[in-house]
Amino acid sequence: MHCGFCLPSCASYLALGSEMDSPRGRIHALKAIEAGELRLDATVASHFDSCLGCLACVSACPSGVRYDQLIEATRPRLNAPELRSPAQQLWRRLLFGVLPYPKRLRALLQPLRAYAGTPLQTLIRSIGLTQVLGPQLAAMEQLLPPLSAESFSDSLPRVVPAAGERRYRVGLLLGCVQRVFDPxxxxxxxxxxxxxxxxxxxPPDQGCCGAVTHHQGEEAQTRALAAALVRSFAAAGPLDAVLVSASGCGHSLKAYGRLLADAAPELAAAAGELAAKAFDVQEFLAQVGLTAAFEAALRPLPHPDGSPASAERPLTLAYHDACHMLHGQGISAAPRQLLRAIPHVRLREPLEQGVCCGSAGIYNLVQPAEAELLGTRKADDLRSTGAQIAVSANIGCSLQLRRHLEGLPVQHPMQLLARSYGAGPAS
Ligand code: SF4
Ligand code: SF4
Incomplete structure (x- = not known):
């Protein structure tokens, strides 16, 4: 309980440097609260709020301490009104009322179409005008990516047929934030x-998986979102798997059996079934294997100067492990294996592999100062690899990395594979 092996892996400890903002300190505080020696007031709650829920401490702990279960059980208590200021409560209500609902998010973003990704945005940022919005809104503006037409409508058909002989039939979760910010x-x-x-x-009526609210201890809303998603996938007919290309969502889906265990029996059974079939897309592809025809069709990707990568001059990639992929689902080899299938790619590993980038669901919107420190730290680490492209398989991380890695592209492994296959934009 006291060894402290978890401390070097803990993002909040790295950012704030205080024991109270480490897993060991929080476990100590929980024990004191349990024993009646410490009152859960706003100050104590702030030290739990500083936790990103990245689960790195769970991977690091040699004694098998399940900090993830401790913090998950604690989060709902942090939402007591007396523990947050009215402004914090309002901000959270806004985030939970908009982010998990693509229609509402799209409506809110409509007026920003002429701003996001334009020279006007660059100008406003460069003169620091966003800071007048206050730290939270400024953080949101900093994360805002360019918005394409695809951001405002789901352009994929209900069924994308298999090319050639069908090997599997899978469902695809679009993700509430991913479909809008990185379609x-x-x-x-x-x-x-x-x-x-x-x-x-x-499934066309699929909504949010509940990852964002689950992460913040909003239990009732999470269960409602999960139940709706289970129903929409159950209506899709027999599926061999349900795949996710955002690791935060994948981690959430895999927990549905436990989350909805005490729902009505039919719903609980369907939730358990969906959880058992949930895979990260890379995990699934690495398991079932790429087809020989697909692998044979993969071509080298271009360098930023447009010249194709070659054996003498490979394209250097740095893969960023999203916490909910690495620590939450134990997946690290599959994405690297798929990336290595692309000809003339060289993978570099950042030094602080496994340390959170500061995104962590809505962490960078509710704890912007700490997220800023962690984002800068992660960007420096990725840059120091000499990578020409940073690779991220989680929408939250991708937005956070793009905000801090100006000039260095951030791509999803599926985007790189699609481009190498000739099914994506050439550069
Ligand atoms: S949580 Fe695990 S790693 Fe951290 S101090 Fe306790 S025993 Fe050590
Ligand atoms: S979940 Fe992450 S931020 Fe929270 S205590 Fe563990 S390592 Fe630190």
């Missing part, structure tokens, strides 16, 4: 799957 990832994922003989079914 190209879902398009690339469907293209790669179809090219590998996998039929992709996309």
């Amino acid at each position: 190209a990832v879902n398009q690339a994922t469907a293209a790669v799957l179809a090219a590998n003989g996998i039929e992709v079914v996309i």
